Amino acid sequence: MNLKLLSIILFLPIQVLAKEELKVLTYGSFVSDWGPGPNIEKEFESICNCNLIWNTAESSGALLSRIKLTKNNEGYDILLGLDDSLIKEAEENDLFLEHKIKEFNLDIDWDNKFFTPFDYGYFSFIYDQTKLSSPPQSFDELASRNDISLIIMDPRYSTPGLGLAKWINQIYQEDTVEYWKSLQDQIVITSKSWSDGYGLFLEGESDVVLSYTTSPAYHSLIEDNSNYQALNMIEGHAIQIEVMGILKNANNIELARNFLEFSLSENFQQYIPQGNWMYPVIDLQNSQSDFYSAAPKPKSLEQIFPSFSEKESWILNWAASLNE
């Protein structure tokens, strides 16, 4: 071999040969072996000539906290997994860049210059129909049924927990504290995360658990078990939208923008229904009919994006009921 060529190869900086890297911070279950992450990684790497590197925080509730704490000195490009309740707070902290995507053709209304949605769901309570034969159909009925035990999540640390606080606030407005008080005797466990709480429900620790209307689809399609059902509340169900955004000191902004665009395509979205067990943000009724029939959409309440102080007031309403 030509000696010059050999020496050039040997002394070539390794970065020149290395592929570009896109570092995404998300929550653990998204990139677990059974989550959508591994398939999405394969799809994106096949088109980007890059390495997609996932990193995880404790839970979705901890994602924003970590970025606030580190000012993203860990060098992530994208934060994936915030929900609509945290968007305003994230914007107030000036941590994200604009995504510059001009048009959204989505299943949900969306207009935000920093974040793009990648899935959504409706909060609900899940029960086992073999154990609970006459499920409540409204929040008032739920609170009056003292025979029903509940597992909820702590709204300070869990996005579904905060979602329930939002949901109750949307329905009861100034009577929220009173409603929380009427529910307290039935709450047997307030878990730190959705996965903890849902696991305990499956272990038989309660009759009902706070989750999503899509949860029964998992049991039906994966475990072939249609015993688990979602309560259908006449008041309507609060919506949760999960989003991603480009972090301010991202190393690879262009690649990050490409990933955000990719996240709105079918190549990404196809892994959401039976990977993250949420509704995809684009219409996949034709290709994912099994999922949609196992998880019918309920009546939706208005979508709201709370400020930090609004969010705090929901939590304070819940906390006020604890002190009784």
Add this chain to the structure above:
Amino acid sequence: MNKFIRYMEAYSIRLPYILYIGTFFFIFISGIFFFIQAPDNFNFIILNYSNAIFFTFLQAIVATFFSSLLGFIFSLILYLSGKSQRLISAFLNFCFILPVIFVSFGVIFFYSSNGVLSRLFSLLSLDYELKIFSFIGIIYVTSYFNIAFNANFFFRKLVNLPENYIKLLKSNDIPFLTAVRLQIRKYLFQGYRSILILTIIFCASNFTILYLLSGSPHLVTIELSIYQSIIFNADLYSGITLGIIQLILMLVLASLIMFNQNYDQSLNFSKSCMRIFSKSSFISIGFYLILFYFLIPFLILIKGLFNFNLQLVLSPSFINSIFNSFMISFVSVSFAVSISLSTLFIYRSFLERNSRLHKLIFISITILLFIPSLSLSSIIFYLNFNLNFILSNFFIVSLINSFFITPIVFVFLSSKFIHNYFYEYKHCVLLNISPMIRIFKIDIPKIKNELILIISAIFVLSLGDLTSVTIFNDSSFRTIPLFISQLYNNYKYDDAFFILSLFIIFLFFVMYMPSRLLKINA
């Protein structure tokens, strides 16, 4: 020249301790500096945490009460059962160092609403009301470890009773329990103050148990509040302030133990004394009930091993977790052993010179027992942030682990290491033995058995840790306990129990093999 070489040898032996104390003060000063830089809007309201502070000590006192009482009763029954002393002591030791995640999941598996006991009640058409994700569950699991710890202390005391004394009791027809009540009790409780305070400290620092079993916003300890402040509120200041509060409260307790460290570690199993007593059926039943109590978490092995999953064992996540766990334990144990031996060397040299500074050395190491690991984690997190994340999570977790196992190694080895120190010192001076020769040719061979046993024990402790790793984990850095916890949280129970079973079997061999090889008590 010879003097210079000796000086260098002594210095190199002291180096790990000097590095440790340097790191400790660097972290301490960083913590102070961090506070000076606190933003103006930082407002710590202690009343917001009064529930956590109260609950920390409430559950610690209740768990300590049960641990002491049951530990004492269990030790008497185990002693009177006449079973192998070596086996009983090794078993109690093993139960004490079992990973918290194993005992917690084992207890959940047995006592939860869908657990073994509930199904048994259902078969008998009985109502089952026990809620394990509650105060009861926290006390039960916290006590499990500390009952084993306390029972082992009393059991070791009992097996050291002189054979003649036992014969005397027998010839005078004095029941053993009467002798305990009237005479032996004082001997049994000699040095117990240290064990009691250690038990309170272990019970107050039960973060992982609370992390897994707290089912209510009311069941929050200081350590859990620290974790929540850091992870969810991005509030390092409150995390560190809470750590300081816990440290102060712990130091109040520690002041009782600091100058009372000489409790007996030695054992002599050459003569079995209790066999003289005739066994009553009450003792036999009691023995098997105690055995069953300690074996409850092990029932999970039956479920775990029936769910063998080769694919999971070969998965990159599992292999990565195994690798990380082993490397962390290896590095932590290496750090801890070097620091401990170095400290013991300095500690002894002060004793030899009749200097009171040895107490300072003792305090400088044992103080680590009282610092909440999560507070230390938050200061190191802050340091690393300012150093632009120069330290890897792997290094940080290894460092924190080593800090918390070092006092255990130090205390365990101290009595044997300093045994006969003055006689040895005189001979070393007379024979002109260098410090390096003394530590490698005299000290290490002398403590070889204890060293191997404590290395295996702290290796197991380090492998099973789920404290600091909860702060520093990410997808590329997971340990086996975290891997199991994540499987469980994603309700992959069969897989979680399977990996947990493999893990415990492995830990059993790590603990069992050295004691088999050495043919001494583990």
